[in-house]
Amino acid sequence: MLALVALVDFWASPDIIFRPMLVLGPAFASLWCGIRRTALVGLTALTLSVLLSYHHHTLGRRQNTLTLLTMAGVAAASVGASADRKKRERILADVRSVAEVAQRVLLRPVPRRVGSMHIAVGYTSATAEASIGGDLYEVTLTPSGVRVIVGDVQGKGLDAVETAADVLGAFREAAYDEPDLTGVATRIEAALRRRLGAEPAGRPPAAGSGEKFVTAVLAEFGDGEVVTLLNYGHPSPFVLRGGGDGGFADPDDVSPPFGLSDLVAAAPRPYTIKFAPADQMLLYTDGVIEARDAEGRFYPLAERAHVLTADDPEQALGDLRADVLRHVGGRIADDAAMLLIRRR
Structure with a gap:
């Protein structure tokens, strides 16, 4: 998804900006990936945004700087969301383990x-x-x-x-x-x-x-x-x-x-x-x-x-x-x- 957005933005006119869509990468990664992979996707999205800004000669402009800061904030929030999801998954795994033990104790094998x-x-x-x-x-x-x-x-x-x-x-x-x-x-x-x-x-x-x-x-x-x-x-x-x-x-x-x-x-x-x-x-x-x-x-x-x-x-x-x-x-x-x- 990051590659597709980057290619579209690379060949598009400077007046049509697709770079903000790169924030979808870390956002979706936080739903399925671990903490490290989510951080890697966020860093990749931020790096691609900087390179595309350089390609379109928009580095240093106020609007572009705000876009980069927003992307960095979304990437950081995605890492936090991934960490919270992994914690909840561990808690759910513990609950299932306790349920299995309770079943073996209460409903013994016949x-x-x-x-x-x-x-x-x-x-x-x-x-x-x-x-x-x-x-x-x-x-x-x-x-x-x-x-x-x-x-x-x-x-x-x-x-x-x-x-x-x-x-x-x-x-x-x-x-x-x-x-x-x-x-x-x-x-x-x-x-x-x-x-x-x-x-x-x-x-x-x-x-x-x-x-x-x-x-x-x-x-x-x-x-x-x-x-x-x-x-x-x-x-x-x-x-x-x-x-x-x-x-x-x-x-x-x-x-x-x-x-x-x-x-x-x-x-x-x-x-x-x-x-x-x-x-x-x-x-x-x-x-x-x-x-x-x-x-x-x-x-x-x-x-x-x-x-x-x-x-x-x-x-x-x-x-x-x-x-x-x-x-x-x-x-x-x-x-x-x-x-x-x-x-x-």
């Missing part, structure tokens, strides 16, 4: 095989700068069988992540100790109640903090061909049979999420469904079924579940995730967690 189950997991964040949000999942092998939780914390930001950590911590501890899913759910509810009832020191109460809740599905896969489910206001799991038929495993009655259990007199009741070899179950958060296309239509999971046909569960889940992204035509609007379980 083993591909647990007991008689073959498991694949996928997490898609709606935030470009981070890879974690309020969605949660965990798979644990216990004396009672393989126990699973998939949930979604109401809200966004650090508070949602902290709440997800409390729920996962309670589940990981209770899954080993409690003889049934109802006891596990009771421990999770108690942990969430403690969190919502205690404000951290130095932090004012958040607006609407008393209304925070967590939707979740708990599942227990035993040795037989039956899976026990407990649903707390969460989207129902989708079960795809080995023969190709599929449907949602809806509970018998609607239950409120964790944190809102006082809205009803009775706690949710566990229910069972058949889960035979070659069957597969998809547990997910609402970011999947609420993904909208350009016309505002939700993602039709029941109609698109046939993409889960790959022999490798991870490949099958990857195909489903790609299909969701094709449906929305870009980035999803909400975090989406998916857990695919096959009985081997």
Whole structure:
């Protein structure tokens, strides 16, 4: 760009001045280049302006001197802008690194095989700068069988992540100790109640903090061909049979999420469904079924579940995730967690 402006100004009439356009060089360089390269571009633009002024015999004129001073000021400002941009990029890189560490701590890698189950997991964040949000999942092998939780914390930001950590911590501890899913759910509810009832020191109460809740599905896969489910206001799991038929495993009655259990007199009741070899179950958060296309239509999971046909569960889940992204035509609007379980 500098060369083009310099050539045009060199061959142009002295009455038509293109030299001030040389300031575009350091200005654009500050957007993409480092500090040294931006300074080099600014110095090059200033040098070319001096040489072109000499060529047109305008050195020493008041207007030309003001142009050179303006160019020097723009070059200096561009170097400062480049330094500030590099600083912000380093801060963003640190934030992403912290988010990755937090994800490994909060959402630990799920083993591909647990007991008689073959498991694949996928997490898609709606935030470009981070890879974690309020969605949660965990798979644990216990004396009672393989126990699973998939949930979604109401809200966004650090508070949602902290709440997800409390729920996962309670589940990981209770899954080993409690003889049934109802006891596990009771421990999770108690942990969430403690969190919502205690404000951290130095932090004012958040607006609407008393209304925070967590939707979740708990599942227990035993040795037989039956899976026990407990649903707390969460989207129902989708079960795809080995023969190709599929449907949602809806509970018998609607239950409120964790944190809102006082809205009803009775706690949710566990229910069972058949889960035979070659069957597969998809547990997910609402970011999947609420993904909208350009016309505002939700993602039709029941109609698109046939993409889960790959022999490798991870490949099958990857195909489903790609299909969701094709449906929305870009980035999803909400975090989406998916857990695919096959009985081997």
